[in-house]
């Protein structure tokens with residue numbers, strides 16, 4: 001039919017924390033590629049599975065628009081964009097097909113070290129800086145807390161010192177960044193790691209009636225084998 005394709009296209013991060021482990025994992029699944037000059041596209045050689053190298057934030061949109069079939073992205077990014085879409089009246093657009101076991105971190109609420117933390121109710125009428133406004137807003141609403149969400153695209157951890165916010169909601173792995181900014185984590189909103197994301201569906205056959213369905217199933221079988229070996 002229209003838009004039928006005989007190659008599977010997977011979006012991964014071009015550079016950054018997930019770039020290398022994503023390629024290594026797909027490589028361990030038996031995939032190999034020939035890189036294009038601009039390093040934005042990798043043509044699959046061992047199997048008809050191509051890679052698109054992009055910014056992680058673009059991955060959910062590329063899947064939603066059908067430009068890519070699958071993607072490797074942090075659960076934090078996938079969930080943020082899924083909630084944002086649903087808040088605009090959409091239905092769940094994405095499915096997390098597998099958790100991949102790397103890129104582990106948590107989205108945490110952190111407050112100045114001097115605060116005597118007791119409960120989330122203390123956040124009422126504070127300003128909280130974050131790059132994850134949809135996840136934070138949903139959590140605040142669920143707790144019945146009226147706080148102001150201050151959306152920042154980066155350097156969230158210095159917002160309290162700059163007087164832009166009272167608290168923050170940011171990704172934490174070792175905790176060193178929070179400590180360096182005299183902040184302490186008090187709540188975990190999300191446990192995150194890299195995931196294999198795709199469109200929401202029961203199975204791949206439902207998504208694609210061309211070669212992509214079987215390619216995706218083959219990839220998932222190999223992925224499960226590799227993930228089992230790693231654990």
Ligand code: PRT
Nearest residue numbers: 016017055056057074103104105171172173174175176177
């Ligand atoms: O260019 P592009 O947009 O693709 O990259 P990016 O800069 O947006 O993403 P990148 O590479 O920083 O992160 C990609 C993904 O890695 C994130 O979406 C998470 O799923 C995952 N990840 C795992 C992390 C961390 N750990 C992490 N520690 N992403 C960010 N951090 C940052 C955090 O924001 C904070 O500034 O590291 C700092 C905290 O680290 P600690 O160790 O001091 O606690």
Ligand code: ZN
Nearest residue numbers: 055056057058
């Ligand atoms: Zn990004």
